[in-house]
Amino acid sequence: MTINWNELGFNTRAVRVGQVRSQEGEHSEALFPTSSFVFDNAAQAAARFAQTEPGNIYSRFTNPTVRNFEERLAALEGGERCMATSSGMAAIFSTCLGLLKAGDHLIASQSIFGATVTLLNNILSKFAIQTTFVNLTDLDSWRAAIQPNTKLFFLETPSNPLTEIADIRALAELAHAHHCLLVVDNCFCTPALQRPLSLGADIVIHSATKYLDGQGRCIGGAIVGSERLVGGDIFAILRSGGPTMSPFNAWIFLKGLETLQLRMQKHCDNAEILARWLATQAAVERIYYPGLPSHPQHNLAKTQQNRFGGLVSFEVKGGQELAWRVIDSTRIMSITANLGDVKTTITHPASTTHGRITPEQRRAAGISDGLIRISVGLEDIEDLQADLSRGLNP
Ligand SMILES: *Cc1c(COP(=O)(O)O)cnc(C)c1O
Numbered sequence: 423m424t425i426n427w428n429e430l431g432f433n434t435r436a437v438r439v440g441q442v443r444s445q446e447g448e449h450s451e452a453l454f455p456t457s458s459f460v461f462d463n464a465a466q467a468a469a470r471f472a473q474t475e476p477g478n479i480y481s482r483f484t485n486p487t488v489r490n491f492e493e494r495l496a497a498l499e500g501g502e503r504c505m506a507t508s509s510g511m512a513a514i515f516s517t518c519l520g521l522l523k524a525g526d527h528l529i530a531s532q533s534i535f536g537a538t539v540t541l542l543n544n545i546l547s548k549f550a551i552q553t554t555f556v557n558l559t560d561l562d563s564w565r566a567a568i569q570p571n572t573k574l575f576f577l578e579t580p581s582n583p584l585t586e587i588a589d590i591r592a593l594a595e596l597a598h599a600h601h602c603l604l605v606v607d608n609c610f611c612t613p614a615l616q617r618p619l620s621l622g623a624d625i626v627i628h629s630a631t632k633y634l635d636g637q638g639r640c641i642g643g644a645i646v647g648s649e650r651l652v653g654g655d656i657f658a659i660l661r662s663g664g665p666t667m668s669p670f671n672a673w674i675f676l677k678g679l680e681t682l683q684l685r686m687q688k689h690c691d692n693a694e695i696l697a698r699w700l701a702t703q704a705a706v707e708r709i710y711y712p713g714l715p716s717h718p719q720h721n722l723a724k725t726q727q728n729r730f731g732g733l734v735s736f737e738v739k740g741g742q743e744l745a746w747r748v749i750d751s752t753r754i755m756s757i758t759a760n761l762g763d764v765k766t767t768i769t770h771p772a773s774t775t776h777g778r779i780t781p782e783q784r785r786a787a788g789i790s791d792g793l794i795r796i797s798v799g800l801e802d803i804e805d806l807q808a809d810l811s812r813g814l815n816p
Pocket residue numbers: 509510511512535537538578607609610628629630631632641642643
């Protein structure tokens with residue numbers, strides 16, 4: 423009897439979907455590190471290549487371990503089809519190459535990952551695909567940026583590092599009214615906290631490098647959406663362009679999915695406690711966390727996310743000097759720009775992730791010199807508080 427996974431709970435899907443046991447009867451998912459696959463005869467080889475018979479051909483575009491990860495993530499996001507990629511950036515690049523052509527225009531939130539801005543500005547522009555950047559939370563600025571050749575809206579929510587929340591449902595309606603697709607980078611929430619497809623988005627993007635792995639081991643990405651979009655023009659980029667996820671990385675990520683919900687709950691627990699504790703610290707000027715009632719989109723976050731996520735940013739009163747002292751006084755947190763790890767990471771955005779833009783651009787983006795971003799990990803919260811307290815209260 424086949425199982426209808428859609429009727430089962432999130433954690434059951436996270437642990438079970440996509441596994442196909444081999445004749446060895448292995449309990450854990452098998453890893454298939456093989457570049458190609460053997461056919462019974464020449465006619466079968468011909469049928470596989472013509473795609474008249476389903477089955478494995480070559481691991482650039484068909485591998486059982488990668489498929490296991492893809493089916494599991496698709497089931498968690500509520501999408502028909504997932505395509506895994508070699509990185510999060512490869513997922514964004516493949517989506518744009520698959521869905522856009524020369525002369526098309528896209529609208530992107532100005533609060534997106536730095537490499538995504540560079541990809542849109544410096545690389546896609548070479549192929550005559552132009553981007554307009556707008557304010558994530560200002561629906562009117564999205565509407566005003568629409569042109570006759572606009573094909574796609576792109577955003578991240580919550581944004582990094584200021585945790586602004588986009589109204590996915592409203593933006594999906596606006597996009598569809600103008601025959602555009604809405605693409606949401608769901609890296610920060612993961613399907614454990616937010617499912618953009620159920621709110622009207624057409625495509626979900628992941629940097630699997632972050633929470634899907636959750637332990638900082640591998641680089642990878644994924645695209646989830648309809649069979650028509652992901653299985654059609656986007657899959658064509660994978661098959662002929664080759665931004666492929668390795669079977670080993672897929673195995674790491676599919677095992678990561680098994681504990682995703684559990685980890686995200688603890689990331690959220692720790693982040694909520696830390697944000698409330700930061701609010702009691704005299705040296706802290708302002709906190710950016712959607713879980714605080716003072717956050718401008720707190721109510722929107724409550725309706726479109728299950729919980730508020732693991733990223734907390736805050737401004738200290740002493741500018742860069744105090745921010746660096748807080749960072750340099752930590753002994754447990756890792757000073758690194760990565761996020762979504764069980765290990766807490768601490769970053770100074772103004773001099774790292776946003777260090778290459780001008781001070782005026784930084785001010786416009788709301789990135790002050792006193793801003794610190796923390797990706798809250800799974801250590802004991804008392805130890806994280808003590809780690810920050812050393813610099814905040816010397
Ligand atoms: C890290 C990140 C990416 C890029 O992913 P890679 O796996 O590093 O290529 C894209 N979007 C967001 C929101 C990210 O945090």
